[in-house]
Structures are given as structure tokens and as C-alpha cells.
Amino acid sequence: MKEKVVNLIHELRERSSEPICAYIYDLDGIRQHVSNMLSVMPAQAGLFYAIKANPDARIIEALLPLVTGFEVASAGELLKVRGVSETVPVLFGGPGKKDYELELALSHNVSYIHVESLLELRKLILLARERKKDTHVLLRINLRTDTLPQTKIQMGGRPSPFGLDELFIGEAISLLEGADNTHVHFSGFHFHSLSNNLQPDVHADMVHYYLQKAAEWKSKYDLDIKVINAGGGIGVSYDDTPGFDWQRFTSLLVQTEFPSGLEDVQLYFEPGRVIVADHGYYAAEVVDIKPSQGQNFAVIRGGTHHNRLPASWGHNHPFYVVPVESWPYPFPRPEIRQGKVTVVGELCTPKDRLHTDAEVESLRVGDVLIFEKSGAYCWTISHHDFLGHPHPEFYYITGGEYQ
């Protein structure tokens, strides 16, 4: 893959003298990766892609023949998926759904709406009755437990705006079973408690805990549970920490005994990050190098307005250097040899930093940095128009070719 990216950079250098700034998405790599993931999943498991990690239509198209469906969290995301396929199964989650979003979910054939609050459930019951539209829901539950794995981002197992506090399940079931409800059907539970978990064993324990809780509620409320959605949150390592061992995780799932009454339940996963992170590359040319009070800074054509993940997480984003030989100016080319460099963007803020004190063999103005692992939560979470610099170009590798 590195060779393909390097070739593309040289091609771009030939094509134009403007500083290079581009995202490269390896659709072949994403397809291969997801096929590998699917090949070891238990039969009753379903894999949905949470498009907020990267809602690029080309990625959705690439995944369409592989995944069970897509998870969306807004009207905009729903329409994006429906723009690619009218029929693919869709899960609709997210806090603060507006009436127009619930209506859109009803009219656009969403498989399951993830109910995030009692008010939302009341509104949905009303709208579905008025529109005479049947719909199926999973109740998103925020568990009251301190046994969930601790990760950088937590959505559950603590006070949070996500899902229903476990305490309100009874009330939600009463609403669903009430005389006012004519069209909203209960199908199961949804959990998405954390993001970027790197430990397969604790992830499997967590899923097991979800199943046990669901079994408890099944007998307590006499429920017919068809689906348990165990959410996303499978991690990607951005440093030397080992990545999430998916094979180990799925082998633990295969061994998991499903609680009695839930033997035939569909177990869904809806990861985003782990599907796309490793197959996106952010390429940005070094436009200046300067020593300042004992440190070296490399300024790139680009920055956190294109790739906000390192600033958002406060991490050093991994990159490699593609050397570019041409130097069109009549004066010397600034260069660092065997030294440390802090890589910053073109924005007028000290927050625009992608890597602090990276060790480089050689770095010259005009070389291109390739930030790896830039497929998830990079472009899509960034403030693209802050300072008004041009957006990057987008390239796709598919069938071994660039497009």
C-alpha cells in the first residue's frame, strides 16, 4: 500500500506545482478488511457500519455488498445512505432526534430506531399512529454499572445524555404496551457505551454482560427480544499499543453461551472507527521548516482543519515522509537531518499541531508527509473552513487503480 501512495504522490507532483494536500481512501483495503472481519464472526451476528466515522459516499458504496447495513445518527446521514441504496437495512440512533427526523425514519424504511429517551418514545408513538406507519425500535440503555471497560471516550455506565437510564426501562415498556401505541414495536436493546476499546477480552465480557442484562429484563418484563445491538467502540491504536485483536474477540463470542431465551437473538455490531481508520491517508506537503528557540517546526499545507483527530485527542498522529527531489527555487532548501520536528498546520493557532517532536532521518521543504490511520474521524470531524484555505483533494484506490 505504501508503494501505491508514494506513486500517487509522485504523480500529483508531476501534474501540478501547487503544494500537495489530499486524502486517499483505499476502498480495496476497506473491502478486504471487512471481508476478513466477517469471515470470523458468529452466524447470528450482524455487522453494520456507523457512517459518522467516515460518511464518504464512495465508502458507503464499497461497503454496501458486504455489511448487514448502516448505522446513522441524523437525517443527513440517513439520506446519505438512502442515496446509495433505497433498501439496505438502516439503524437510526442519536440523541435529540427532531420530529422531522423521526418522520424521515418512518418514511425511509429504517429497520430499527434506537430510542434514546422517554420523550422521544412518546413522540414516535404519536407520529407513527398519525402516519399509520409501523416501526421497530431498540431501546438504547445506559447501564448502571461500574464494570464497563474504561476508555478515552465513555457514553455509558455513568451519567450521560445517551440512551435511557436503566432505571426507566419499565416506564418505556409501559409506553410501548400502552393503548396509545398502535404502530411502534419493541424488538430489543441497544448499547453503545464507549469508544476506542483496544482489549478484546474486556469487550467480549462487556457483550456478555449486555446479554445477561437483556435476559434479566426479558424475564422481568416478559419481553420478546429479537435483536441486541452491542454498538461500536472497537479501538484502533495510534501508537505502539497493540491494535484490537478482532479474531480473538470473535473467537470469544463464538464460545459465549447465550442466556436461556436469547439463544436465537440477532447480535448486531455497529463499529465505525475499526472499519475505516487504517485505510485512509492524509497527505500534506511541507511548506516551511524553521528552527525556533531550540525546536524545529515543519509547517504543512493542511492541518487540523482537515484532520482534527490529533488535536481532538491530544495525540501524536503517525506519519511517514515521502521524499520529493524537485526544488524549483534558486535558494537553499530548508532541511532537518536526523533530528526532532514538530509538525504543525497552516492555521494561525498553536492548537494546529499534528505531531510533537517526531524523529526524522531527513525532512525537507517540499517533501510530503503521509498521515496514516486517517480514515476515521479525521476529515469528517474537522472545521474545514476555518481560515478559508482550500479543501484537500480526494482520491480513491479501487480495483488497484486511483480515481
Ligand SMILES: *Cc1c(COP(=O)(O)O)cnc(C)c1O
Ligand atoms: C459513534 C457511534 C458508533 C461507532 O463508534 P466507533 O467507536 O467508531 O466504533 C456506533 N454506535 C453509536 C450509537 C455511535 O454513536
